[in-house]
Amino acid sequence: MADPAFEQLSLRDLRILQVLLRECSITRAAEVLETTQPQISKRLAYLRSQFGDQLLVRNGHAMQPTAKGLEVAPQLKGLLDTADGLQADARVFEPATSDRLFGLLVTDVGMVRFLPPLLARMAETAPRLRLRAVPLGSWQIESKLESGEADLALGAFPRAASHLRRQKLYSDGYVSVVRKEHPRLREIRSLPGFSTGRHILTTASEIGHAAHGQVERAISAKIAPSNILLRVPSFLAGAIVAAQTDGIATLPENLAASVAAPLGLAVFKTPLQLPRIEIAQYWHERFHRDAAHRWLRAVTFELFGERRRHKQALR
Template identity: 60%
Template sequence: MDKEAYSELSLRELRVLHALLQQRSITRTAEVMEMTQPSISKMLRRLRAQFSDPLFVRNGQAMQPTAKALDIADRLRVLLAAADGLRSSATEFDPARSDRRFSLLLTDVGMIHFLPPLIARLAAVAPDIGVRAVPLDARQFEYRLETGEADLAFGAFPKAARHLRRQRLYFDSYSSVLRKRHPRVRKCQSLAGFLAERHILVTGSETGHAAHGIAHRVLASAIPPTNVMLRVPSFIAGAIVSAETDGIVTLPANLARRLAPSLGLIAFDTPVPLPRIEIAQFWHERYHRDAGHKWLRNLAFELFSGTGRQT
C-alpha cells in the first residue's frame, strides 16, 4: 500500500477494523461502536480498498479474517493503545476545572446504587465533568474497557480477564423481600415458611448478573419447583412483581434496602445460606496512570468502600 493510502486512514476506521476483528460480525460491531450497520459496511469497503485486501470473508454466518487482517491485528492493537495514550495527561488533574467525559459500565442494579451518590458528589466538586452510563453486558465489558469505549466497569465479575485492573469496593449479601400486607409476613422469615411460599426467582443474565448464578442455583434447588411462580432476568422487575403479589423475591441486600421503602416491601435476611457478592471496579491497564482516571477511581473508592485509598 502506498503512502497516499496510508495518509487516508483515520483512527475511527482503524477502531472499526479492530472491532470487526474482535466481533467477527458487522451487526455486533455496529452495536459496540454505536453506529449503524450500513455505516460499518461502508467503512469496511473503504478499508478493503485501502489495504488492497478483502480483510474478511464469509464462512456461513461468520466473518473470518484473511491472513493479512490477522497479520496486522497485533500491530493495530498497539497502535490504538498508543493513540489512546496520547490523550492521557501526565500533568496534574484539576476536577474543578475539567470538562472531561467518563463512560461507566453498569448493570441496572449498579445504576441505582452507584449513580445517585456519584453524580451528587461530582456536582459538588467537579460540576463540568460529564458521565455517560452504559448498560453492562458481561459478554463485552472487557472489550469495551480494552478499546476505551468505557473508562470503568462496576460489578461482580469473578472470571474477569486477569489483564484487567480491579479494586474491591465492598461485599454484598442477599435479602429477601415481600409486600407489607403479605398474609404470612412473620412465618415467611423462617426457613420452613420461606420454602413453603411462592417465589419469584431472578435468573441473572449475561447483561451483568453472571455472578448471581450460584445463588440462583442454590435457591432453585431449595425451593420446590411448584412454588416458583415466576422467573425473571431482572432484580428490579422481580421486586416490582413482589410488591403487587404474594411472591417473595431474593435480591442483593443493598438493592433490597434501597427499593423496600418506595415499593412498600419488607426486607429480611434470606433463611437459605447464599454466597456473598464481591463488587469491584474494573479498568484497563492503559488508563491506570492517567491522572483524571485515577481521580475518578479514588472518588469511587471513597464513596463506596468507606475507608482506604487505592494504590
Template identity: 55%
Template sequence: MTIMPLGNDPDLTLRDLRLLQAMLSLGSLTRAAAALDTTQPTLSKALARLRAHFDDPLLVRDGQAMRPTPKGAALQAPLRDLLSAADSLAAPATLPFEPRASHRRFRLLLSDVGMIRFLPALTAHLADAGPRLQLEALPLDGSHMEARLASGDADLALGAYARAPGDLRRQLLYTDGYLAVVRSDHPRRTRLPRLADFRAARHILVTASDTGHTAHAMAQQAIETAIAPDHVLLRLPSFVAAAVAAADSDGVATLPANLAEAIGPRLGLVSFRPPLAMPPIAVAQYWHERYHRDAGHRWLRQACVTLFGRNARQ
C-alpha cells in the same frame, strides 16, 4: 533487532489498526462505527484495505454477526498491545484534572442494580465537584464489556461481574450479601425466615446471567436447589422488577442486600436473611489499561472508592 519490511501496502495507518481492533472486538461494523463515532462505509473501506494487506478476510459473516477468522483472532492480542503502546508514546505530559473547569462526560456501564446503587451518590458528587461535569449510564452487555471500555465508549463498569475479561483492571469496592423481601402484610411474613416455610413459599426468581448479573448464577442455583420447581411464581431478568413484583404479590424475592435496603421501604417491603447459604457478592470497578493513567479517569475512580469503598460511610 530485526526490521520487518513494510510489505506491499505502505498506506496502512495506525487509524486502520484502531478500526480493525474495534471491528474484531465488536463483531459488527454497525456497532464499531457507533463506538468510534464514524460511518459504516468508512469501516467497509478500511476493512477492504486491511484484507488486502493481510491477505485474509479477517472477518466473515455468520448470520447477523461477523466472526473473526483464525488470522483475525490471532491479531487481537498484538493489536491491543501495539495500540496501548502507541497511546503511551503519543500521550502528552499528564496534567492534573480540574473538575470545576471540566466539561467532561463520564460514561458508566451498569446493571439495573448498579443504576440504583451508584447513580444517586455519584450524581450528587459530580454536581458538587464540577458544575459542568456530566454523567451517563449505559446498559451493561457483558459480551461487549471489554470492547466498550477499550474504545472509550465507556469509562468504567461498576458491579459484580464474575466473567469480566481478565485483561481489564479491577478494584474491589465492597462485598455485599443477600436479603429476601416480601410485602409488609404478607400473611406468612414472620415464619418465612425458617427454612421449611421459605421452601414452601412462592418465589420470584431472578435469572440474571444474561443481563450483567453473572455473579448471581451461584445464588440463583442455591435458591432453585432449595425449592420445588412449582414453587417458582415468576422468573424475570431484573432485581428491580423482582422487588416491584414482590410488593404486589405473595412472592418472595431474594435481592442484593444494598438494593433491598435502598428500595424496600419505598415499596412497602420488609426484608429478612434467607435461610440458605448464599455466596458473597464482590462489587468492583473495572476499566481498560488504555485509560489507567488518564487524570480525569483516575479522579473518577477515586470518587468511586471514596463513595463506595469498604471504608466509605454507607
C-alpha cells in the same frame, strides 16, 4: 513490522478500523464511536483504498473480516495501545471543565446502586462530565474494557480475566422482600415458612450477575419447584413483581435498601446461610495511568469503598 498503510492514517482512522474489525457492524461501530453510520461508511471506504483490500465483507446480513483484516488487527492493537499510553502520560484532566463521556459496565443492580451517587458527585465537582451505562454479559467485560468502549466495570464478576486490574469496594449480603401487606409476613421469616412460600427467583448468571450462581442454588435447594412462582433474569424486575404479588424475592442488600421504600416492600433477613458477594471496580491496564480514569476510580472508591462505609457506621 506494522503494515505500511498505517503510515498514511490518523489515529482516529485506526480507531475506527479497530472497532469495525471487532464489531463487524457499521451500525454498532457508529454507536460505540458516537458518530453516524454514513461517517463510518465513508471512513471504511477510505480505509479500503489505503489498504487495497475490502477489510470487511458481507456474509449474509453480517460482516466478517477478510484475511487482510485479520492480519492487521493485532498490529492495530499494538499501535493504539502505545498511542494511548503516550497520551495518558501527557494528558491533563480538569474535572471542572471536562466534558468527557465515561462508559460504565453495570448490571441492573449497578445502575440503581452506583449511578445516582456518581451523578450527584459529578453535579457538584464536574458538571460537564457525562455517564453512559453499558449493559453487559459477564463474558464481555474484558473486550469492552480493553477497547475503551467502557472505562470501568462495577459489580461482582468472579469470572473476569485475571489480568484486569480490580479494586474491592465492599461486600454485599442478601435479604428477602415482599409487599408490606403480604398475608404470611410473619411466617415467611422462618425457614419452614420461607420454604413453603411462593418465590420469584432471579436467574441472572448469564447477564452479568455471575456471582449470584451460588445464592441461586442455595435458595433452589430449599424450595420445591412447584413453589417457584416466577423466574426472572433481573433483580430489579423481581422486586417490582414482588411489590404487586405475594411472591418472595431475594435480592442483594444494597439494592433492597434502595427500592424498598419506593416500591412499598417489607425487608427481612433471609432465613438461609447465603454467601456474600464481593463488589469491585475493574479496568484495563491500557487506561491505568490515564488522568481522567484515575479521577473516576478515585471518586468511585470514595463513594462506595469500604473505608467510607466504615466511617458512616461509626457516626
